[in-house]
Amino acid sequence: MPSRSLAPLVLALGLVLALTGCSGGVEGTPGAAGLRDPYFPKLGNGGYDVRHYALSLAYDPKTRRIDATAEITAAATQNLSAFNLDLAGLTVRSAAVDGKPAAVNRAGDELTLRPSEEIDKGAVFRTTISYTGVPETITDADGSKEGWLPTADGALAVGQPTGSMTWFPGNHHPSDKATYAVTLTVPAGLKALSNGRLMSERTANGRTTAVWSAPEPMASYLATVAIGGYKTGTAKVRAGTSADLPVLTAIDPSARDAESDALLARVPEILDWQAENFGPYPFSAAGAIVDRAGDLGYALETQTRPVFPRPAFDAPTLVHELAHQWYGDSVSPKTWRDMWLNEGFATYAEWLYAEDFEDTPAQESFEEAFADDANWAFPPADPPGAENISDAPVYGRGAMVLHKIRQQVGDDTFYEILRGWPAKYRYRNATTDDFIAYVEDVADEDLDEVWDVWLYGDGKPDRP
Incomplete structure (x- = not known):
């Protein structure tokens, strides 16, 4: 029995517990x-x-x-x-x-x-x-449309x-x-x-x-729905996996021509090339969706099946969005500040494609990006606002960061990083700090100049 002096407090506590429904647990x-x-x-x-x-x-x-x-x-x-x-x-x-x-x-x-x-x-x-x-339908700060986009014969849902x-x-x-x-x-x-x-x-x-x-696992912004009178095609590819990977492509009839049909047919080949460079394809399905002009203003790396408006459906963009399946989809950003990890890798995949298929060394792509003043508006790892997370530095200067890593560590270590990064964080999220730590661990050296000048530095260096 409580002492007389504690009795009012105990009665009050009992009343509180009765009113809140709490019986003493958490x-x-x-x-x-x-x-x-x-x-x-x-x-x-x-x-x-x-x-x-x-x-x-x-x-x-x-x-x-x-x-x-x-x-x-x-x-x-x-x-x-x-x-x-x-x-x-x-x-x-x-x-x-x-x-x-x-x-x-x-x-x-x-x-x-x-x-x-x-x-x-x-x-x-x-x-x-x-x-x-x-x-x-949402209009973003940069003027682009996302969300649920009604089309002439259906709808398209994109979420970034x-x-x-x-x-x-x-x-x-x-x-x-x-x-x-x-x-x-x-x-x-x-x-x-x-x-x-x-x-x-x-x-x-x-x-x-x-x-x-x-x-x-998939981040919600990568989920998609496409409804319409699409013509579909199927294929199989190994893409670094031990089993045949089903590839399903779809295209709006009004977007079809010899060029788009030929490019869709190359999806398995491109995936196979990317698997050689980036490691086994991380998902159980692959493909692409091509819509008519006007339904969508940009391509997006929706997981397993990226979407493209016909005017943006070309080889570099296809390579870019398919590369996102490793960088951005399988390994996703922890916050939107880490988006350069998505876009820098996907842009560098374009440079590697040009190096392997078009006799254009990645150094040449790097110098072209270096000369573009738009890439120097801000550091890629620190956009000034939400409206800037898809601006040029996140893409072009993000790719320049990767090229500077390649120059410092050499090709053997760089390709180990290309394959090891999406393997270590497969189906997970990662930050810029995670990437810095991973690169320096694999390279067994610090890359302070790369991070200080190319990733976080203000202003353009005197030379590439």
Whole structure:
């Protein structure tokens, strides 16, 4: 029995516990809304790690509406009383956690879900969201379009850096990678494409349903949907793997000509060449999607199946986007400040292609990039703002950093780095500091001049 002097305190504590429903265990707290990315601080959410997305979408091109369900399997990284999902626009019909209704509150692009029971740290839980509406198209700070892009005969979904939240709820930061299963239902006569392998396709009652599986971890910005009257082709390639790799390509009929057909046919050959240089292809499927002019303003390295507008579909761009499957897709940036690791490697892949196939030494490509003043606007590892993460220095000067590494360590060590970096961080995220440490470990020397002058230095050196 407590002493008389402690009795009021004990009674008050008992009242608090009764009102809060706490029985003395660890009380859950809400997961963070936003992961404080240096360029997109509100993007992503804390308190959990997504393991798998199972997305089911039905799309009507006439109304441009989707009716969809997302089942999100995640593991709690703290004791959770509530957690957030990113979702732009669209109307949530219902939400449940582990089969029990969950309360939903919305503030802009943030959904806050409060499950009926708190989730213990380490527990794996499943969230089911039913939603509908006309997905948004986002205009980024640099003027480019992303998100859900309606087309003349369907739609195209691209998500770099934030657009994936326009068509499914989730943890939309590249640091939280997950596997995916995507089921798409569209009017008969249209193709419904996504990432990974096509598991099944059937048509009934005027509608076609395609089921796609992406079993390797993927950042949400790399997820894609392409709906339209595409013509598809299939092939096989080894690409450094022990089994035949299925290659599925698709092209809008209006984008077809002898040049584009010939280039699509080269996808297996290019993948095989890249595997020799970068190591085994990291995924269980490959390919490309080519759309008509005007539907998309740029090419994007959507995982296993990059997308291209016809005007940007040429050999260097194909090499660039396929190289991203190693650099950017398999090894993804930890934050958007690390994007130069994606683009520097993919641009250098273009230089290597020109060296091997066009008799243009990488040194010549380096000198051309050095002479371009646009590459000196800022250090590639430190863009001044979100609107600059796709600017010239991230690409051209990022590639120059790699060439300076090659010059300092020699070809043998450099190619060891090309293959070893995506092997060490396969299916994971990495930072610029991780890369610096890895290079210096493999080279067994410090490369301070490379980092100080070429990666972080302000201004253009006097000479290459």
